Amino acid sequence: MSKEIEIVKYQSLLGEIKTAIQHARFRATLSVNAEMILLYWHVGKLIAERQRQEGWSAKVIPRLAADLQHEFTNLKGFSERNLGRMLAFYKEYSENLILPQAVAKLQSIDTEQSTDLPQPVANLQQVLTKIPWGHNILLMEKVKEKNVRLWYMLQTIEKGWSRDWLLNLICKGDVGCNCRAYKFHT
Numbered sequence: 001m002s003k004e005i006e007i008v009k010y011q012s013l014l015g016e017i018k019t020a021i022q023h024a025r026f027r028a029t030l031s032v033n034a035e036m037i038l039l040y041w042h043v044g045k046l047i048a049e050r051q052r053q054e055g056w057s058a059k060v061i062p063r064l065a066a067d068l069q070h071e072f073t074n075l076k077g078f079s080e081r082n083l084g085r086m087l088a089f090y091k092e093y094s095e096n097l098i099l100p101q102a103v104a105k106l107q108s109i110d111t112e113q114s115t116d117l118p119q120p121v122a123n124l125q126q127v128l129t130k131i132p133w134g135h136n137i138l139l140m141e142k143v144k145e146k147n148v149r150l151w152y153m154l155q156t157i158e159k160g161w162s163r164d165w166l167l168n169l170i171c172k173g174d175v176g177c178n179c180r181a182y183k184f185h186t
Helices: 002-054 060-071 080-092 100-105 121-130 133-142 146-159 163-172
Strands: none
Touching: 002 060, 002 080, 002 121, 002 133, 060 080, 080 133, 121 146, 133 146, 133 163, 146 163
């Protein structure tokens, strides 16, 4: 009987440790995602500012992509196409809505309220950094009305929608709520 109790206690300990590891890995993934989104926004900002200051055209992007890929051979995400998306991402959200120095000060979104109450602009950075880059690009390219886009972002966070599921809902036009009540100020 004693060995059975010990086995049960051991299994309980093992389960707690496994859960802690899974939660830590999930939090680490979210943290990395947030940093990458902020980096991509910042790269877009640098390109936009330099194009404006120097009068450079979009032709600078292929050269930047080649040089970045040469310098960082094992790093993905800096292709010509993705650099163009970073520039578009910055332009779409350039109204000082993403401020890298403020990331640590932001609190997490209360997802229980996210579908009931309009979110203030202060939470836009959180929303953008809580969904993967591919989701952000999909929404930016497919959903032009910003209030609707914000609703999709919040639903993605709350419900854990995959990119394919999100695309399917967008294509069907299945908004399912009065998403125009969400405030998306620029």
